[in-house]
Amino acid sequence: MKVKQYVNFIDGEWIASESGKFKQNTNPVNGEVLGEVTQSTKADVNQAVAAAKRAQREWRNVPAPERADVLYKVAFLLKERKEELAQILTREMGKVIAEARGEVQEAIDMAYYMAGEGRRLFGDTVPSELRNKFAMSIRVPVGVAGLITPWNFPIAIAAWKSLPALVSGNAVVWKPASETPILAGEFVKIYEEAGLPKGLINLVHGSGSVVGNAMVDHPDIDLISFTGSNEVGKMINARAGGMLKRTSLEMGGKNAVTVLEDADLDLAVDGIVWSAFGTSGQRCTACSRIIVHESVKEELEKKLIEKIGELKLGDGLDESVHVGPVINRSSLEKIHGYVQVGKKEGAELLCGGEIVTKDGLNKGSFYAPTLFTDVQSDMRIAQEEIFGPVASIIPVKSLEEAIEVNNSVEFGLSSSIFTANVNRAFQAMRDLDTGIVYINAGTTGAEIHLPFGGTKGTGNGHRDSGVASLDVYTEWKSVYVDYSGKIQKAQIDNY
Ligand code: NAP
Numbered sequence: 001m002k003v004k005q006y007v008n009f010i011d012g013e014w015i016a017s018e019s020g021k022f023k024q025n026t027n028p029v030n031g032e033v034l035g036e037v038t039q040s041t042k043a044d045v046n047q048a049v050a051a052a053k054r055a056q057r058e059w060r061n062v063p064a065p066e067r068a069d070v071l072y073k074v075a076f077l078l079k080e081r082k083e084e085l086a087q088i089l090t091r092e093m094g095k096v097i098a099e100a101r102g103e104v105q106e107a108i109d110m111a112y113y114m115a116g117e118g119r120r121l122f123g124d125t126v127p128s129e130l131r132n133k134f135a136m137s138i139r140v141p142v143g144v145a146g147l148i149t150p151w152n153f154p155i156a157i158a159a160w161k162s163l164p165a166l167v168s169g170n171a172v173v174w175k176p177a178s179e180t181p182i183l184a185g186e187f188v189k190i191y192e193e194a195g196l197p198k199g200l201i202n203l204v205h206g207s208g209s210v211v212g213n214a215m216v217d218h219p220d221i222d223l224i225s226f227t228g229s230n231e232v233g234k235m236i237n238a239r240a241g242g243m244l245k246r247t248s249l250e251m252g253g254k255n256a257v258t259v260l261e262d263a264d265l266d267l268a269v270d271g272i273v274w275s276a277f278g279t280s281g282q283r284c285t286a287c288s289r290i291i292v293h294e295s296v297k298e299e300l301e302k303k304l305i306e307k308i309g310e311l312k313l314g315d316g317l318d319e320s321v322h323v324g325p326v327i328n329r330s331s332l333e334k335i336h337g338y339v340q341v342g343k344k345e346g347a348e349l350l351c352g353g354e355i356v357t358k359d360g361l362n363k364g365s366f367y368a369p370t371l372f373t374d375v376q377s378d379m380r381i382a383q384e385e386i387f388g389p390v391a392s393i394i395p396v397k398s399l400e401e402a403i404e405v406n407n408s409v410e411f412g413l414s415s416s417i418f419t420a421n422v423n424r425a426f427q428a429m430r431d432l433d434t435g436i437v438y439i440n441a442g443t444t445g446a447e448i449h450l451p452f453g454g455t456k457g458t459g460n461g462h463r464d465s466g467v468a469s470l471d472v473y474t475e476w477k478s479v480y481v482d483y484s485g486k487i488q489k490a491q492i493d494n495y
Contacts, residue, residue, distance in 0.1 A: 004035040006181050008044060008205055009188045011051035012198025017044045017206065025181055028094040028325040029315045030363040037181045040206035045173070045214040048202035052144045052171035053220050055199025060141050060169040067167050068118020073194035074163070075111035078104065081190070085155065087317065088183050093151055094324040094364075095279045096316035107159035107187075109448045110465065114163035117470065121168060129494055132484035139474035141169030142246065143222035146215040148208070148236070150228045151327055152282045154180035155187055160452070160464040161225045162191075165473045166200060173202045173221060175211045177228075179327055208232060216240050223247065225472055227284075227464070230385075230457055237460065248462035248472040250453050252385040253413030255443040256289035256394075258402040258428070261296050263418035267440065269303045271416065272391070275442030277311060277369045280326050281389035284458075285414040285436065287443045289375075289382055291402045294395045301373055301393065305351050308369045313356055315364075325364040326388055332365040335388030339370060342381040347372040347392065377405045385411065399424050407433045412455030414443040435459065 006025070007016045016022075022036035059067070078085070086100035095103070123137040145165040149157045154176065165172050176184035188203045204211050212232075215221055216239045223246040226236050233251040240247045257275065259268045275287040292300050316324035326332050332355055339353045352370030367389055375382050375392035382392050396402045399419075406415050416438035417428040425439045435454040436446060446452050451463035462472050482488060 003033055006035050006037045006185050006205065008038055008040060008048070009185070009192070009201070009203040010044065010048045011202065012192070017041060023178070025092065025179070027091050028327055028365050029091075034092060035182055037178075037205050040204045040211050042210065042214040044204055044206070045211055045218060048173045048204050049144060049218050049220045051199040052173050052202055055197060056141070056144060056169070056171035059171060059197065059200055062169075064118040064121050064167060064169070066118075067169065068115040070191075070194050070196050071111055071115035071118065071163060071167055074190055075108055075115060077190045077193055078108045078111055081186075082108065085183065085186055088186060089154060090316040090324070092180050092182050093154060094316055094327065096321050096324050097319060099279055100316065103153055103156045106156040106448060110156070110159040110163050113448055114167045117164070117167050117467070121470065121474075123476075128480070129490060130482075130484070130488045132482065133488060134481040134483070135478070137476050137478050139168060139470060140477050142473055142475055143170060144220055145170045145172050145473060146218070146221040146224045147172055147174040148212050148215065148224065148226045148228065149174070149176050151177035151179035152279065152284070154183045157227050157464070158184065158187055160448070160469060162201065164469040165225070166196070168470055168473045170473050171200045171202075173204060173215060175204050175206065175208075175215060178205075178207060181205050212236075213239070216245075217243075219243070221245070223472065226250070246472075247460060248464070249460045250284070250462075250464055251458050252387075252411055253284045253286070253454060253458055254289065254383065254385055254409040254411045255285055255287050255414040255434070256291050256406045256416075257287045257443060258291040258406060258415070258417040259293065259296065259300055260399060260402070260417065260419040260421070260424060261293040262420045263296070264420065264440075265296060265300055265303060268300065268418040269307050271418065271440075271442035272304060273307050273311070275416070275444040276391040277308070277323055277389045278444065280323055280367065281391075282326060282387055283444050285444045285446065286387075287416070288386055288391055289405075290391055290393045291396055291405050292393055293402070294397055297373075297393065297395050301350060304371060308351055308371060311369050313361060313366050313368070314359075323369060323389065325366050327365070329365050331388065332367055335367050335386060335390060338381055338384070338386045338388075338390060342372050342375070342379065342390075342392070345376075345379045345381065347375045347379060347381060352389070377408050383409055399427065403428065403431045407431075410457040413458045414438070414454070416441055416443045435463070
């Protein structure tokens with residue numbers, strides 16, 4: 001049977017790269033070939049950027065409520081195709097179907113929310129300090145937005161970025177992760193069907209080193225919105241910084257759940273298992289450290305081992321499966337490498353710690369949900385992002401020590417605390433130094449109407465989703481209208 005080919009979408013046309021090269025895309029469950037994907041060059045990027053630039057000149061003057069009408073249609077179409085998209089997501093990326101449906105729902109939510117922004121995009125009107133003068137601020141689009149996205153949330157993150165970019169009057173050039181090109185194409189088809197004028201969204205498939213670099217270096221891409229690893233994010237920042245190009249960077253995490261001695265342990269176990277092993281630990285907000293008060297450590301360990309033992313690994317399309325594969329072989333080896341590091345560092349392995357090949361899983365990339373205990377906060381497994389189903393228990397003696405351990409990593413994405421004491425909960429909300437904090441819940445589960453992102457090594461101060469994301473895609477313009485008929489001098493004439 002002929003393998004289906006997936007191509008770019010540039011200036012309203014589905015076309016293969018001029019390179020003529022294609023790369024196979026496979027299902028991480030069993031290596032099944034899902035399709036062949038065009039591998040683009042700098043010339044394809046140039047074409048996409050030129051189309052985006054042309055289209056944006058007109059789009060910026062389309063009233064925002066009219067731009068938003070397209071987004072409402074995107075929301076309807078996403079909703080209509082939710083199941084179909086979720087199935088593609090699971091086959092292409094491996095997360096279990098319930099989580100895939102949740103991710104598509106996140107894109108639907110974002111589409112409705114950003115469509116609503118078409119009638120808001122609020123600025124400020126403020127009283128002028130001078131008579132007969134009017135003062136206000138308005139948001140204006142930046143221009144052409146270059147989006148570079150990862151494979152772990154292939155549609156939600158693309159929605160977080162493309163929808164605010166478009167509703168605020170920008171055009172988009174999007175390079176999705178090489179691991180998830182098919183879903184990216186489906187999302188762009190929805191924009192096309194919703195009637196987004198040609199040139200406003202351009203999809204360019206290919207490698208980060210060719211397509212990504214060409215986008216970062218392109219003088220007509222006005223901003224880069226990137227989500228991915230710290231390594232790539234830092235490199236983008238350095239390249240774009242030299243051009244004074246705006247960058248929004250959302251990168252790794254080393255998220256922790258803290259369990260105090262007064263916590264509901266069963267609740268904490270559910271929260272930990274969901275956030276450490278859901279999506280096979282491949283969420284940027286995944287819990288990879290469990291900071292526990294020493295007085296409840298043993299009981300928590302027992303309950304966790306029991307619960308982890310109930311997790312079923314397999315094909316995420318099977319509704320009874322809890323944990324799917326990790327994205328590919330090299331990720332599997334990286335995770336296994338970290339487990340060896342943990343053992344060498346002296347951490348005690350409580351369960352897991354192996355590549356799973358039994359029960360017909362040998363064709364895929366499956367890693368057993370893994371739990372270490374008696375981990376020291378300065379060990380590599382407690383400091384570096386593993387991005388797989390591996391969690392480490394770190395015992396502490398007090399809330400203060402827990403906060404210190406929580407904050408001792410280079411990242412600052414998400415943290416959570418389980419406690420029944422409201423005073424301690426508020427202290428934690430104040431002192432945990434991450435961009436997201438959960439009380440009596442795991443480290444995952446962001447909702448789209450709040451800002452998403454992290455402090456320290458996780459980001460560079462911007463946020464995805466929520467109204468805050470508009471700050472990435474708009475410039476503030478301050479406008480003064482003087483109707484006094486005189487040249488009035490602020491700070492001078494009035495004082
Ligand atoms: P990645 O390897 O950094 O890739 C992310 C994107 O960057 C992909 O599209 C990739 O393309 C592209 N890229 C690679 N090299 C590039 C270059 N030289 N120039 C420009 N672009 C380049 O990350 P990943 O493995 O896909 O995703 C996992 C990481 O994302 C984890 O660290 C996770 O924590 C982070 N993440 C963060 C958030 C957040 O909001 N903070 C959310 C989700 C994920 P190719 O696919 O072609 O290599």
